[in-house]
Amino acid sequence: MAADLSWEHDILELLGKDVMVFDPEIRAKLSKDYYWYSPVLDRQLKDIKAADGVALVRNETEVAAVLAFAYSFTIPVTVRGAGTGNYGQAVPLQGGIVLDLSRMDQIIEIGEGYARLQCGVKLGTIEKTAREAGQEIRIYPSTYVKATVGGFVSGGSGGIGSITYGNLWDGNVLEAVIYTMEEVPQRLVVKGRDLFDYIHNYGTTGIMTEVTIPLAPRTEWAQLIVQFPSFEQSMLFGEALAADETIQKRLISPMEWPIPSYFTPFAKVIKPDMAAVMVEIAEAMLPMVDVLAQSFDGHIGHVIEADKYRRTIGVSDFTWNHTTLWGMKSDSTLTYLQAGFQLSSYLEQMRMIKQQFGDEVLFHFEWMRNSGAITPTCLPLVFYKSEERLYEIIHYCESIGVKIFDPHTWVLENGGRGEVGSMQRRKRLNDPQGLLNPGKIICEM
Structure with a gap:
């Protein structure tokens, strides 16, 4: 589709x-994302032809x-x-137009408990602006400095803050403006x-141009690196901290050694051969967390005080998929x-995986809530040998009851999105020709 570019002159006039x-360089650059995290996707996508054109839109019109x-x-249009x-x-698997929304970057309104935003606003900008107004984002990915709010809602799921507020489906999107792909959108x-x-x-079921997200009251967050002799102790500490509703927290991220050794900016403060847990808690809760860590034979090895929050590299820069990076x-x-x-059997599941694969699989967990329930979510590092x-x-x-959300596929169903029947029905309504991000x-249209 769209190979002959007979439409180039007409769209330029429009x-x-x-x-x-x-421009070939711009088309090539804006036809890629970070798929190279996966050696499988890198092989499959690195030679995909760039979009035929890029629309750098500025408004809904x-x-x-x-x-x-x-x-x-x-x-075809790929957002x-x-x-x-x-x-x-x-x-863009089938060429066509890349619809780049990054210039739609206006904060429309910050009200009490919410922010109404154009889709291209960067999450870091929202966080900074909201905190200046005494509020903050509830959940966001580790890529928040660069990531846009529309991109996060359309392509993400959870992140920092999910230990308290859950994932995107847990009330973390309040409203969205969507354009359909029809003769008259x-x-x-x-x-x-x-x-x-x-x-x-x-972006398969419609183009999101505006989104409203909830905000939480601003909290003064202390950042900690808590270390333990064993990874299981770090996980038990994480579970206890996650379950303690008296301790306000934004992040609980346990890492098996040698993963902490990869975090070179913290090389001087991380002790070798120990598990590490990256933690963000309300600063006033620091003594409580110290006692909790000691009860699992751990210690707080490093503290970044709340007055340095966002002013220097933080522990969240090493969590979620930044750990992989x-x-x-x-x-x-x-x-x-x-x-x-x-939750009921994660220790046994961990032991079985270790027995089967040893250090070919390195554990990195993110404690979070899913529909209100505490959940041990894992983003393990794997030494890649072959597909x-x-x-x-x-x-x-x-086979042992661990659900895998496959990050080595671009197909929503295969990646563990869950039930997509409703999305498929919506696509048929909103995109009758199947032109939005095909593939x-x-x-079946």
Whole structure:
């Protein structure tokens, strides 16, 4: 589709050179994301042809114009935020137009308990502005400095803050403005359960131009590195801290040794051969956490006081998928998985994986809440040997009750998105020609 570019002149007349770009370097750059975290996706996507053109839109009028034009010429449209996704979300598998929304970056309104935002606002900008107003974001990814709010909602799931507020489906999106892919694109204002068809959808069911998220009261966060003789002790500490509702927290991230050795900026404060837990807690709770750590034979090895929050590198810069990035900087053969362990049996599941694979799999967990329940979520580092071996590890984990959300595929169903039937039905309604980010969701039109 869209190979002959017979439409180039027409779209330039419609939008102008300030919006519509055909420069080969820009097209190549904006047709990629961070899929290279996966050696499987890197092999499959690195030679994919760039988009035929890039629309650098500035407002909803231009979004609607691009969609209407593309519909009339049957041109695929792949939406893009900052391109920090890891699954090839922003890669245009069938060419066409990349719809770059990063210039739609206005904070429309910050009210009591909420922020209404254009989709291209960076999460770091929202956090800074909200904290100046006595509030803060509830959840955000480790890529928050670069990531956009629309990209996070459309391509992410959870992050820092999820230990208290859960994932995106747990009330962390209040409202969204969505444009459909039709002859005359509709502007939909979506709330409630209908939002689920647009969360973590890769822009397959509609184009999100505006989003409203809840805010929490600002907290003065202390950042800690807590160390333990064994990884199991670090996990038990993490579970106890997660369950203690009297301690206000934003992050609990245990790491098996040698993962902490990859965090070179903290090399002077991390003791070798010990597990480490990256923690963010309300500063007033520091004595309580110190006592809790000692009860599991641990100690607080490093503290970053609340007055230095966001003024220097922080512990969250080494958590969630930034853990993988630091690992890959140290050893290029490392990749990762995304896994859900069972609260009732995670220690036994960990032991079984270690018995089967040893240090071929290194544990990194994120304690979070999912629909209110405490959940040990794991992003283990894996020394990559082959695709076949990677899927041996995946299949073994699944055989012992560990749910794998496969980060080595761009297809939503295969990546563990869960039930997508509602999204498929929504796509048929909103995108009748199947032009929005084709190939990312299995949906017979």
